[in-house]
Amino acid sequence: MLVVMVIGGIAIWGGVTFLFLHAARHRREAWPAEKASALIAWGGVAFPTVVLLLLLGYAVWLMPAIRPWNPLAEKDGAIEVTGEQFWWRIRYPAVGDQPAFETANEIRLPVGRPATFSLKATDVIHSFWIPALGGKMDMIPGRTNYLTLTPTRTGSYRAPCAEFCGASHAYMAFSVVVMEEDDYNAWRSRLIDGQASAADEGGQLLQRHGCVACHSLRGLQIAGQTAPDLTLIGARLSIGAGALANTPENIARFIRSPSSVKPGAKMPAFNMLPEDDIEEIARYLGGLE
Numbered sequence: 094m095l096v097v098m099v100i101g102g103i104a105i106w107g108g109v110t111f112l113f114l115h116a117a118r119h120r121r122e123a124w125p126a127e128k129a130s131a132l133i134a135w136g137g138v139a140f141p142t143v144v145l146l147l148l149l150g151y152a153v154w155l156m157p158a159i160r161p162w163n164p165l166a167e168k169d170g171a172i173e174v175t176g177e178q179f180w181w182r183i184r185y186p187a188v189g190d191q192p193a194f195e196t197a198n199e200i201r202l203p204v205g206r207p208a209t210f211s212l213k214a215t216d217v218i219h220s221f222w223i224p225a226l227g228g229k230m231d232m233i234p235g236r237t238n239y240l241t242l243t244p245t246r247t248g249s250y251r252a253p254c255a256e257f258c259g260a261s262h263a264y265m266a267f268s269v270v271v272m273e274e275d276d277y278n279a280w281r282s283r284l285i286d287g288q289a290s291a292a293d294e295g296g297q298l299l300q301r302h303g304c305v306a307c308h309s310l311r312g313l314q315i316a317g318q319t320a321p322d323l324t325l326i327g328a329r330l331s332i333g334a335g336a337l338a339n340t341p342e343n344i345a346r347f348i349r350s351p352s353s354v355k356p357g358a359k360m361p362a363f364n365m366l367p368e369d370d371i372e373e374i375a376r377y378l379g380g381l382e
Contacts, residue, residue, distance in 0.1 A: 095227065097148070097151055098148060101144050101145075101147070101148045104144050105140075105141050105144050105145070108136060108140050108141070108144075109136075109137070109141070111136075112132065112136040112137060115132075116132070170186050170209065171186065171209040171210055171211035171239065172184070172185055172186070172200065172208060172209070172210050172211065173185075173186075173210075173211045173213065174200070174210050174211070174212055174213070174221060174232075175213045175214065175215060175232075176212075176213070176214040176215070176216075176219030176220075176221070176232045176254065176258070176265075177214075177215050177216060178216050178217065178258060178259050178261070178265075178357065178359070179254075179258065179259065179260075179261040179262070179264060179265040179334060179355055179357065179358060180197060180198055180265065180321050180333075180334040181197060181198050181265075181267045181334060182195065182197055182321070183195065183196050183197060183198075183199070183200055183267075184196075185281070188281070191281060191282070191285055192285065194281075194284060194285050194311075194324075195309070195322050196284060196322050196324065196325075197321030197322050197334075198267045198268070198321060198329065198331070198332075198333075198334045198335070199267055199268045199269075199270065199329045199330065199331075200252075200267060200268070200269050200270070201269075201270045201271075201272060201277060201280055202244050202269065202270070202271050202272070202277070203244075203271075203272060203273070203274045203277040203278075204244050204245070204246065204247050204271050204272065204273060204274070205243070205244070205245065205274075206243070206244075206274075207241055207242070207243045208241065208242055208243070208244070209239060209240070209241045210230075210239065210240045210241070210242070211237055211238075211239060212230050212231075212232045212237065212238045212239065212240060213232060213234075213236075213237055214232040214233055214234045215234065216234065216258075217234070217258050217259065218231055218232065218233055218234070218256050218258065219231075219232040219254050219256055219258050219265075220232060220254055220255035220256035221240065221252075221255075222252060222253065222254075222255040223242065223250060223252040223269050224250070224251075224252070224253075225248075225250040225269070226242045226243075226244055226250065226269070227242065228240050228241075228242050229255055231256060232256075244269075244271040246271065247271045247272060247273060248270075248271055249268060249269070249270050249271075249330060250268070250269040250270075250271070251266055251268060251269075251335065252266060252267050252268070252269050253265070253266040253335075254266065259357050260356040260357035261336075261355040261356050261357050261358060264333065264334065264335065264336040264354070264355050265334050265335070266331075266334060266335030267334060267335060268329065268330040268331060268335065270330070283325065284311075284324055284325055285311075286311075286312075287310070287311030287312030287313075287324050287325070293377055294373055294377070295373050295374050295376060295377020295378065296310075296313050296377060298370050298373055298374050298377075299313070299374060299377070300313070302363065302366060302370065302374075304317075304374075305317055307319045307320035307360070308320045308321065308322070308323050309322045309323065309324070310322070310323045310324055311324045312324070319359075320359075320360065321334075323378060323381070324381070325381050325382060326339075326378050326379075326381050327339070327378060327379045327380050327381040327382040328381070328382040332344055332347060333347050333351070333354055333355055333358075334355075336354050336355050337354060339379070340379065341372070341375040341376050341378075341379040342375070344374075344375035344378055344379055345371050345372055345374075345375035348363050348366075348371050348374060348375060349362065349363060349364040349371060350362045350364055
């Protein structure tokens with residue numbers, strides 16, 4: 094769709110520019126009024142109108158494919174994405190004998206398969222947009238919108254929030270990883286099973302310092318509900334909803350002072366913890382892959 098829109102825009106721009114240059118060039122004799130009126134009517138009115146109508150018709154023709162108003166079966170199997178200040182809660186539906194599960198700030202999809210998203214917001218209006226896949230939909234508190242996209246090639250893509258939502262709007266994004274079907278199924282199984290160990294010092298520190306009150310982490314039976322799920326966080330492309338690259342150093346930085354990375358973030362600073370504890374927690378989380 095983007096390519097078609099760009100071509101249409103170039104056609105209109107090129108046509109109008111040609112008319113401008115044609116009308117501005119020096120002539121020995123003045124144009125008859127009839128000829129000038131015909132040039133304006135055909136080149137300045139009819140041509141752009143026809144191109145815009147064709148683009149509008151193309152967009153309307155695509156709408157059923159990207160915004161299904163219908164089948165409840167598709168909506169029941171939708172990936173639920175909830176915008177919060179300033180991160181993304183993502184819940185995958187149950188598939189076969191695999192239960193539903195939650196993750197955060199990263200969506201993984203199998204290539205070539207349509208994906209329907211159930212879009213919500215808990216606080217203010219956010220906007221769901223994956224530029225590389227197309228489609229944009231507002232996320233409005235108290236309302237559920239639906240959007241369907243079909244990834245056609247594997248790769249990693251950035252998806253920013255497209256509606257101003259507060260102080261860290263510019264730092265609110267999620268990653269989209271499009272995978273081959275087998276790789277996607279293996280990832281689902283790993284995420285559902287979890288790989289965290291309560292025997293590790295980092296896992297014990299998470300519980301001792303109260304991280305379990307907000308965060309969830311399968312494998313440790315940690316089930317906080319107000320902050321991002323940390324299961325396999327080490328495999329994500331970024332932390333802090335796209336604010337920083339995913340490295341142990343950046344995880345430690347975020348733990349010390351989240352608001353210095355994301356102004357307005359609701360997570361309190363933990364710079365009062367011993368530095369060794371912060372670094373151990375960061376190492377532990379970075380290794381959850």
